[in-house]
Amino acid sequence: SQQGEEDPQALSIQEGENATMNCSYKTSINNLQWYRQNSGRGLVHLILIRSNEREKHSGRLRVTLDTSKKSSSLLITASRAADTASYFCATAGSGNTGKLIFGQGTTLQVKP
Amino acid sequence: NAGVTQTPKFRVLKTGQSMTLLCAQDMNHEYMYWYRQDPGMGLRLIHYSVGEGTTAKGEVPDGYNVSRLKKQNFLLGLESAAPSQTSVYFCASRLRRGSYQPQHFGDGTRLSIL
Numbered sequence: 665s666q667q668g669e670e671d672p673q674a675l676s677i678q679e680g681e682n683a684t685m686n687c688s689y690k691t692s693i694n695n696l697q698w699y700r701q702n703s704g705r706g707l708v709h710l711i712l713i714r715s716n717e718r719e720k721h722s723g724r725l726r727v728t729l730d731t732s733k734k735s736s737s738l739l740i741t742a743s744r745a746a747d748t749a750s751y752f753c754a755t756a757g758s759g760n761t762g763k764l765i766f767g768q769g770t771t772l773q774v775k776p
Numbered sequence: 777n778a779g780v781t782q783t784p785k786f787r788v789l790k791t792g793q794s795m796t797l798l799c800a801q802d803m804n805h806e807y808m809y810w811y812r813q814d815p816g817m818g819l820r821l822i823h824y825s826v827g828e829g830t831t832a833k834g835e836v837p838d839g840y841n842v843s844r845l846k847k848q849n850f851l852l853g854l855e856s857a858a859p860s861q862t863s864v865y866f867c868a869s870r871l872r873r874g875s876y877q878p879q880h881f882g883d884g885t886r887l888s889i890l
Contacts, residue, residue, distance in 0.1 A: 673816075695875065695876055697878060699881075704883075704884075705884075706780070706866055706868075706881035706882050706883045706884055707819070707868075707879075707881040708881070709880070712876055712878060752818055752819070754819075756875070760826075761807070761826055761832070762807045762809075762826075762872070762877065763809070763821060763834070764819075764879060765821075766811075766818030766819045766820075769817075769818055
């Protein structure tokens with residue numbers, strides 16, 4: 665079963681605007697990761713936030729994690745047409761297998 | 777440095793046929809994973825391996841078998857394909873060291889079962 669929900673399922677914005685995607689999960693985690701998937705391609709890792717971190721930045725990406733609410737958000741600032749893709753959150757438990765549980769994803773369209 | 781390479785990229789099978797999907801990685805990663813992705817859903821783990829010669833079941837293992845005879849290769853087999861196995865299959869690999877390693881993905885194999 666899927667770990668959690670992503671919200672919204674689809675998002676359409678204009679270039680230059682910010683995009684926010686949310687992810688909720690059900691069980692305790694070691695870390696939470698965000699991946700991007702361009703159409704017809706594999707997933708590409710964007711950013712990882714540890715369970716003891718609350719916020720992390722990487723370029724135009726900002727990720728927050730609230731373990732008390734079991735939720736995370738991904739903010740993409742000043743979006744570009746090239747950001748058009750599907751975005752997935754994935755949670756890792758405390759085991760040593762490296763297994764991830766993925767959400768259903770948010771499809772982002774950035775209009776030029 | 778090719779990363780994770782999946783073969784073939786596309787395949788159409790008839791119900792009952794068998795086939796093997798190949799995943800190869802050149803990053804010397806210990807961990808490897810097979811996922812399937814269906815429309816509107818995230819990835820679901822089929823089988824995984826934490827090292828050469830070892831495999832384990834994931835969330836949706838029924839109808840699939842795997843082998844990891846060499847560290848760099850992870851094979852996914854369908855012994856008797858069923859229409860429900862129509863999907864996009866992704867392979868991923870990861871370093872064992874530490875808890876905070878990302879997974880690296882191939883570009884997928886698109887499989888249709890008629």
